[in-house]
Amino acid sequence: MLDALGRAIVTGEFAGKSFPTEAELAQTYAVSRSVTREAVKMLTTKGLLSARPRQGTIIQPEAGWNLFDPDVLRWLLERKFSINLLRHFNELRVSIEPAAAELAARKATPEGLAMIEAGYQRMVAAEAGQDDPLDADIAFHVAVLCAAGNPFYAQFRDVVETALRTSIRFTNRFKGRTASLPAHRAVKLAIEARDSAGAYTAMSMILREVMLLIADAERQEG
Structure with a gap:
């Protein structure tokens, strides 16, 4: 009910x-x-x-409405697809995920690094048709959030996972292919190397491409 x-x-x-x-x-x-x-x-x-x-x-x-409530966000994403909503969510990602990657480079525990590696290996498997590309991409991004060692990012996990499911599905559709392995590998390697600036930049590059795709889609709709 x-x-x-x-x-x-x-x-x-x-x-x-x-x-x-x-x-x-x-x-x-x-x-x-x-x-x-x-x-x-x-x-x-x-x-x-x-x-x-x-x-x-x-x-x-x-x-x-409480947009950080996972149920509310899920219901919102079930409405008629809106480029505007997708842009709003990814603007939030831009402010959160690079900072999470930077923190992960400085604070990730061995367990956190293992989660990121596992997420990346799922993406590699998905590229070979052995895993779901969407689930694998989400696992990687959620792993970075959790590895940041900040409880607020960990609490944000459910919201990000719910919204990423729609965001990644549509951005992948725009560009006609799945997420870039080299781009995600760059994030992983920077975090492993404890290169906080490099991790921030690498994650920012992934999200910059997403925002460019959304801008292209908005121009096509306009």
Whole structure:
């Protein structure tokens, strides 16, 4: 029920309509009032709804949604594809992932380095048709975030993984091929060499290409 309602709100199914009452929701989804209240409460904590005395339950403007909630982000990415949303997410990546690579070069433990190596080897296997290219690319980027040794980056993992799944799928479609192994190898080698500036630059180059692809797609749409 939570997933169905959240998706319906984010994809605009209630646009121009009043949000159903508790009784209507309970009847529609064949659940108890307590289950309905819990679902509404959870959607409220995600910023999608607000419940006020004498006003009922109201859908909140998109600006108030918690975009760092993995469910909200997943529902957003299930809407009609938007180059604008893709650009917004990758602008966030530009500010986070190079810094994470720089930190990983300085702070990565042997376990963190092993995660990055494993992610890269999955990309090598994917190039040979022995792994999923999308999953392998995500594993590499998530490994760099985790290896940074900063708990805030680790907490960001679920959001990045969810958004990367859409971002990488579409950027790969734009350029007609999978992620560049040499570019990702450059990140890996810089981190292993404890070259923080090199790691920052190498990751920035990957994201620069992504932003250029998005700009090209925006020009084609315009």
